[in-house]
Amino acid sequence: MTTKSNKPIRCVLVLGGGIAGATVAERLGRAGLDVQWVEKEPVIGGQAAAMGCKAADVCLRCHVCVATDRLKAALHAPRVRLNTRSKLVALVPGNNGAAYRVTLRTEPNIIRRERCIGCGLCVAVCPEHCISVKYPALHGGVPVLDLPLCRRTRDKACDRCAKACPVQAIDWKEPTQNRELDVDAVVVATGHEPFHPGPMGTFGYGVIPNVISGLDAEHQLAGQHRITRLSDGSAPRRVAFIQCVGSRSEHAHRRPEDTNYCSTVCCAYALRMARRIQHDAPDTSVTVFYMDIQNFGKDFESFFAACQKTMTFVRARPVEIVAGSEGAVVIAYEDQEKGAVNKAEFDLVILSIGIRPAPAARALADCLRLAVDQEGFLGIKGTAGLPQTHCRNIFVAGTCGNPQDIAATIGQAEAVCAEILKQA
């Protein structure tokens, strides 16, 4: 438990603009605290903002819409000051009774979001296509500018976008800023890194076009509301999901890219996607290669029973995946029941990748002097509800602390709010 500070908490620094950070920022802002909200990217959203709805005939409770809604609410919450393209660079003990003095570094955003009306004129005129709209469901038409691509970054003259803008929202004079702030509490909500299946090699990701990751599938669902093959854009007729890719590995000690814990979200999203695929095209066959199917959601029993009726579940870890003819993918797996190696052909293989600690989390933990667990997640998970950072008034929320789904992340973020409001 944190020790109670003498001074009530008035001002809170929230690091990370994913669903965890958004929940904390919105709740605390509404409760009347001053929130400095920091996101390293030019827009908030995190992983969940790029995911898709998995509803079949009914909502399948993936919670992505809830995340969208809460992210939006945080953008409109009172007393929340959002700093995009910003990072925490230093944290020292504070003055005047504040717990910490922090230094924030803000790179130029160029497009001033509070002025922009989202008309899209700049997007249309940029010759390098470096202005684009990201997560329009959250941000409307307000675009972001990708500086490395911009002509001005390469010492060429160009001001087409600024000229096109009817409201002078493009400000090339915006400097890089270092700001010092006194804050009473810090919430770290910097999220996770989805497991990247490339280095694992065996599953052919990045080599065989019709092997995609669960994250790719999420992005497809978000963008086109259906899952198709990369090779020809067609709807697959035979789909395989491979569970625990990068998670629950027995070889984590000699394969640093693997992890030896359950990522807790992949069984859920995979089966929901599978249901969605079969709802859209009922004659699609789905095969799931798995070790154990994790229990999720309130109505798991009947959901899983329904899945077992229309899908094939194979308890096996594929030994080899190779490209077949006409974009097909051939999976060789050990059939536990028969003890032999079997082969099966699919049109599309989806790797159910899990959640890893973000590589930059370690540096952040060093800066804040936070406790980090064995696997690289922030905070120590013991018998308390929240991960313990062993630093006064520094809290951890969301997947930077441990793998969890959107619902659990929201619950944890609200619990962090309670800890802070107790001292407010």
Place this chain on the structure above:
Amino acid sequence: MSPSVKKDKNGVGVILCDCAGTLAKRLDFQALAKAAAAREGVAAVQVTSRLCNAKGCLQAVKAVAAKGCRRLVLAACEREIFDPALNPALKRVRIGDGLATFLNIREQCAWVHADPAAATRKANALINAAVERAVLLEPIASKREPMNRDVLILGGDLVAMQTALCLARMGHKVTLASRRPDLGGSAARMIDFFGYLDDTGLSDSSDKSENRDAETAQAVRQVMAATMEAVRHDPAITFIGNAALRSLSGDVGRFVAAFTTGEQARNITAGAVALACGELESFPFPEHLTGKSAVMNLAGLAERLHAQSFPKSVAIFLDLAAEQGRIINALALTAAERLARSRRCRVLLFARHIRVAAWGLEALYRRAREAGVLIMRYKTKPKINAAGNQVDIEYQDIQSGAVVTESVECAIMADARLCPGDGLSAPGNLIRRGPGGAAQADNVWLTPVLANRPGLFVVGLARGNSEFREALNDAAATAAAIQALLASGRVTMPQDAATVDPDRCVLCLTCLRTCPHGAIRVDAANKTAAVSAPACRRCGLCTTMCPAVAIQMPRFTDEQMRADIGVEPDMTVFACEHSAWPAATLAGVNRAEYSSAVRLIRVPCLGKVDARQVLQALERGAKNVTLLGCHRENCRYLVGADHGAKRVARLRAMLTKAGIDGARLRIGHLTEFESGRFLQFVKE
């Protein structure tokens, strides 16, 4: 607002925003302004370039107010964009809440219809409908209602106590009422079995692991003991044991819970109620194993764990009665590991799936195997027989397919199920239940701890959440939510809740059964149904279900909705404001093209549209009518989308009978970010 507003139906001011001039290519603002000015009831028209800018907005609003306009039509982009500028401006000129009406000429006209003539024609039609609506508007006053700051928590286990402590720290008086005689609850009995809460999270078995195991058990005990101690000594917390809930009446800010404790009846009043009364209970054993001394459940094991002598071989069974979740797997794996490591038992663990989706569980699973626990995953249920000190198990080996028999000295049937709490089911409590009887419906918008009734919260097992840390987080989240609700001891509410006309109400109680949020009660004194404004969520479901048409919602009266439908709509789309409406906006942002014949009518929920609106649209010439809203079972009002779907099916049949093509009426479901689906529906 002043009563003069009511009389003056002509003072409509129309403000058009051309979005810094960027919409001028697609919309003829001059023509729009001229047409608007010529309409009956319109006293002033103003074209502005920046409604979203504080200065621009104030200027425009002042200009129309100066011409005596007390009602506004705002034709611009989405309201949330210019609200920060508009609200203070309206305050300045004293135009009250409820007297402005909004339409979108940017995302719904200029950005989606390439032909300027068509776009302008549609914008004009939308403005006409909005003026017709504006004339009907009534000012909406705000009312302050007192809220009782005290909190009632049902339950007495760890999460109930933690909720209480957190609320007490925030300055609330809390009553803990449990059906059990003392604090602690059922988890206390299995307190040694939470091995996965080991704070090292290490998966290797160092020689200290026996110690670690004991340390973890000790830490859980400490949390429990310290919590009980703190609750007992907190002057703001009162505990009532043996309390059986009889009824829960009133609503948010003023609940009254009736209990009996022993012979006594007593009422407890509270502004909010947290249900933390869930427990896990073992499944009854199959008949042939009942009463056998060698067969026990986890609680039975907990009692015998510290006994001197213990069987040398044990089989633990999971997933026989029902698929088990994380917490039961955690208890079973801890038990297995302890028996194997400390008691040197031979342990077989039978399960369909090992559930390890919580932090620390995979490591526990690994330690259990390292301690020698044999994990037997089965597909067909093993056969178990017990006699005396022997349990025989017959199962199919997954690898060889052969049928194998085993004998052990003790069988532990670990399966458990949720038991959400007593007394919640009374019909007057109006609690909508979820699968397994959970006190929280299975709807994502209730995440994490909301119940269907405002002011009612669901914590831990009561909502089906059994994981130790997540349940503790539920406790804190509940406290934070209650604090947000009750901190000030009052609430200021615009009076736009559903309103029952007592003269029309025939007390059929349809509305009371319909309201998903338990906001309607019988007002016995006045012989009418009555809506509680703080509890009403403004979905409008009740207004469509009342057979006597006795209920109206001030922002969506029948008259206003008729105005919204407009004249000669081609394709009428009733768009739920939580999904279809923002999806249409998103389609605009993406500059999608669709027919300018599509007219969107904003509704709070699919459940708000009934036969009258559908028929009106058809009567006024709509070629087809579409209800577009949230996915089924994703409705923010729980059941609105289902009501809509059922209603459409019924209406289609009726239309077909009447000789009208039923296919002209459709329903579609999407989320707010599925603009592609929106386009599919309007393009078909």
